[in-house]
Amino acid sequence: MSEGKSARVLVVTSGKGGVGKTTSTAALGAALAHLGQKVVVIDFDVGLRNLDLVLGAERRVVFDLINVINGVAKLPQALIKDKRLENLFLLPASQTRDKDALTEEGVAKVIAELRTKFDWIVCDSPAGIERGATLAMRHADAAIIVTNPEVSSVRDSDRIIGLLDSKTEKAERGESVEKHLLITRYHPWRAARGEMLSIDDVLEILSIPLIGIIPESEEVLRASNVGSPITLNAPLSAPAKAYFDATKRLKGEQIPMQIPSESRGLFNKLFGRKAA
Amino acid sequence: MSSLICQRQSLTFRARSYMAFVFTPQPPIADWLADLDATLERSKGFFAGHPVALDLSAAGLTPPEITQLTASLAERGIRVLGIEGIAPHDATPGLPPLLRGGRGAQEIEIPEPAAASAEPAPALPPQKQEPASLLIDSPVRSGQSVVYIEGDVTVLGSVGSGAEIIAGGSIHIYGTLRGLAMAGASGNPRARIFCHRFEGELLAIGPHYKTADEIEASLRRGPAQAWLDGNTLKITAMN
Amino acid sequence: MNLLSLFRRGSAPVARERLQILLAHERETRHQPDLLGVLREEILAVIARHVAFDPDKVQITMDRGSTVSTLAVDIEIPNRRRASGAASQQLSRLALSAGSAATRSQWTNGLV
Numbered sequence: 001m002s003e004g005k006s007a008r009v010l011v012v013t014s015g016k017g018g019v020g021k022t023t024s025t026a027a028l029g030a031a032l033a034h035l036g037q038k039v040v041v042i043d044f045d046v047g048l049r050n051l052d053l054v055l056g057a058e059r060r061v062v063f064d065l066i067n068v069i070n071g072v073a074k075l076p077q078a079l080i081k082d083k084r085l086e087n088l089f090l091l092p093a094s095q096t097r098d099k100d101a102l103t104e105e106g107v108a109k110v111i112a113e114l115r116t117k118f119d120w121i122v123c124d125s126p127a128g129i130e131r132g133a134t135l136a137m138r139h140a141d142a143a144i145i146v147t148n149p150e151v152s153s154v155r156d157s158d159r160i161i162g163l164l165d166s167k168t169e170k171a172e173r174g175e176s177v178e179k180h181l182l183i184t185r186y187h188p189w190r191a192a193r194g195e196m197l198s199i200d201d202v203l204e205i206l207s208i209p210l211i212g213i214i215p216e217s218e219e220v221l222r223a224s225n226v227g228s229p230i231t232l233n234a235p236l237s238a239p240a241k242a243y244f245d246a247t248k249r250l251k252g253e254q255i256p257m258q259i260p261s262e263s264r265g266l267f268n269k270l271f272g273r274k275a276a
Numbered sequence: 277m278s279s280l281i282c283q284r285q286s287l288t289f290r291a292r293s294y295m296a297f298v299f300t301p302q303p304p305i306a307d308w309l310a311d312l313d314a315t316l317e318r319s320k321g322f323f324a325g326h327p328v329a330l331d332l333s334a335a336g337l338t339p340p341e342i343t344q345l346t347a348s349l350a351e352r353g354i355r356v357l358g359i360e361g362i363a364p365h366d367a368t369p370g371l372p373p374l375l376r377g378g379r380g381a382q383e384i385e386i387p388e389p390a391a392a393s394a395e396p397a398p399a400l401p402p403q404k405q406e407p408a409s410l411l412i413d414s415p416v417r418s419g420q421s422v423v424y425i426e427g428d429v430t431v432l433g434s435v436g437s438g439a440e441i442i443a444g445g446s447i448h449i450y451g452t453l454r455g456l457a458m459a460g461a462s463g464n465p466r467a468r469i470f471c472h473r474f475e476g477e478l479l480a481i482g483p484h485y486k487t488a489d490e491i492e493a494s495l496r497r498g499p500a501q502a503w504l505d506g507n508t509l510k511i512t513a514m515n
Numbered sequence: 516m517n518l519l520s521l522f523r524r525g526s527a528p529v530a531r532e533r534l535q536i537l538l539a540h541e542r543e544t545r546h547q548p549d550l551l552g553v554l555r556e557e558i559l560a561v562i563a564r565h566v567a568f569d570p571d572k573v574q575i576t577m578d579r580g581s582t583v584s585t586l587a588v589d590i591e592i593p594n595r596r597r598a599s600g601a602a603s604q605q606l607s608r609l610a611l612s613a614g615s616a617a618t619r620s621q622w623t624n625g626l627v
Contacts (some may be wrong), residue, residue, distance in 0.1 A: 058537050059579040074571045095541075129419075153416050158436040162417025205454075207415050207433065224529035
């Protein structure tokens with residue numbers, strides 16, 4: 001591991017559960033690693049480990065974040081290297097019932113140590129606004145707020161944005177965490193029929209810049225079934241391409257936003273899978 | 277002789293919610309009272325006329341000590357609206373009523389008195405005609421609570437669903453109001469609420485309020501203002 | 516892994532298999548200490564009695580399978596005769612199969 005790096009800390013958060021945080025953390029982490037960045041993804045959910053499952057590393061977990069905080073293991077011993085992408089590492093969550101073991105000091109030390117060894121530290125936040133979620137965002141330089149175009153998801157995202165502006169180290173120093181809206185589970189045909197909050201509705205309510213629109217797709221489920229991030233498992237699929245675009249935007253590139261369209265989806269459904 | 281049949285109208289009971297400051301005394305109480313006095317020195321009369329609730333869950337006081345504490349607070353011009361955090365059997369009849377189900381709001385900073393003049397004059401009570409105004413130049417997010425009893429609040433942005441703005445004066449929202457706005461919280465009946473787009477949950481001026489249900493649907497999604505006409509809260513569209 | 520068979524079957528059977536293995540292990544360890552975890556601690560204790568090593572330099576990898584689980588313990592042990600440039604020897608891989616019955620241990624490459 002080369003020294004002298006100073007990682008960007010990215011939190012993937014939402015407030016609402018089940019909107020796609022872990023899927024997005026895996027997809028973005030893998031995409032960044034694929035683009036040559038050295039990435040560590042951290043699962044902050046105490047007691048309900050998820051990120052390891054989505055990355056297909058569930059059988060190789062030895063030590064976790066809380067083991068490192070408690071000094072039971074050193075950081076390099078706990079990091080699990082991805083078998084497919086050599087630049088991607090995972091620090092799994094603990095299954096311990098003692099969520100008080102996740103301390104502010106402990107997390108700060110872990111992040112500080114990781115900062116010198118990686119280009120990106122991606123923190124997968126649990127749902128809610130309790131300690132796991134606030135600790136996941138505490139050291140963030142940037143945040144991806146994952147939102148479904150649905151009323152309670154939007155309200156919860158608004159709440160989380162409020163917390164990003166008050167409960168982070170950056171906010172406490174008077175600086176601001178870079179916020180990016182990632183819309184997931186977008187259904188083109190429901191939007192066309194006006195049965196779903198539009199992108200503009202969500203943008204108007206949340207007032208933060210949009211970094212990507214991920215269409216709903218079977219590929220996401222398939223990827224999680226086989227334990228591979230979608231950007232690795234199906235890189236040419238619509239959601240993967242949207243994740244790659246979002247990743248490039250994160251790195252500062254200007255990529256025009258593509259709104260997933262109905263016709264392309266239908267085409268894939270009718271002809272894509274049945275071919276050959 | 278016809279007997280007068282008195283028909284008594286059945287009493288209707290309505291519920292109202294009020295915002296109150298919460299004191300959470302920590303033992304030793306003498307030290308806590310000293311800290312309170314120091315705060316009152318800085319902002320004299322800040323709590324005068326405002327409902328104050330006492331959260332005694334951390335205080336560990338006996339019933340006579342609780343009575344003593346409410347008396348000490350009364351000496352300082354603070355009247356206790358109610359008490360929470362004590363067991364029902366500790367609530368002696370002379371004490372303020374037990375409260376339940378308080379919803380937490382954000383912490384409130386007691387403001388320093390404005391150092392406008394060099395004179396060390398005592399801080400003026402809030403009702404004096406000093407144009408005090410709070411400007412918030414970003415959206416107010418769900419779960420955030422803005423309390424500014426001294427005067428008007430202006431928001432350059434929207435107020436999210438689940439957010440609250442509570443002002444002693446008027447409230448001006450240059451955006452969409454989706455949450456709660458309560459103006460005239462210090463008792464000023466002339467306070468008003470203005471917003472570019474009304475999609476709110478509750479509007480109140482002083483003790484008079486209306487929830488979203490009670491507000492005409494035609495007023496939603498357009499500019500609106502709320503004001504008091506006597507004891508009636510009126511909400512109309514603005515052009 | 517045959518990709519074509521994945522498409523024909525769909526990915527659900529893969530998910531089912533992964534879950535069965537994972538949950539079997541999790542249910543087992545929920546109420547009793549993890550066998551591999553205990554073995555790991557005891558192995559390190561035994562080795563520590565004979566050779567000094569830096570516990571921070573121990574790398575442990577595990578792969579929990581349906582019938583065979585593998586625990587690999589890699590320890591850097593400094594050479595007694597210290598030449599310039601730290602020479603180190605790796606302890607051989609200890610492969611254990613834990614499952615229904617017998618535990619076999621194999622030592623390869625001998626210890627110096």
